[in-house]
Amino acid sequence: WLRLDGGLTWDADNAANQIEEIFQHEQAIGYETRLLAPAEIAAVTPGIDAKAVSRQGAIFNAGEGWVDLPSLIGLLLREFGGRGGRIITDAGAA
Secondary structure (H helix, E strand, C coil), X not given: CEECCCEEEECCCCCCCXXXXXXXXXXXXXXXXXXXXXXXXXXXXXXXXXXXXXXXXXXXXCCCCEEXXXXXXXXXXXXXXHCCCXXXXXXXXX
């Protein structure tokens, strides 16, 4: 339910693309960042179709991650119940 193996982002392939500017900003503030060409992406985050990434490239932030909230909530509810907690649903306004 918790993954901290990095985040990848890219921008549209048009004049509004700001990936280079964002990358430079992240570097300037000391954020862990890498600007990757589409062909380099598979080396850091497998499973991404390089053809889906704009020619300007993508930013990879190794320290980022995500939480699968439904899985985490299920885990917490099971633990809560296992410790004697009682969940009351449809109890009205709180």
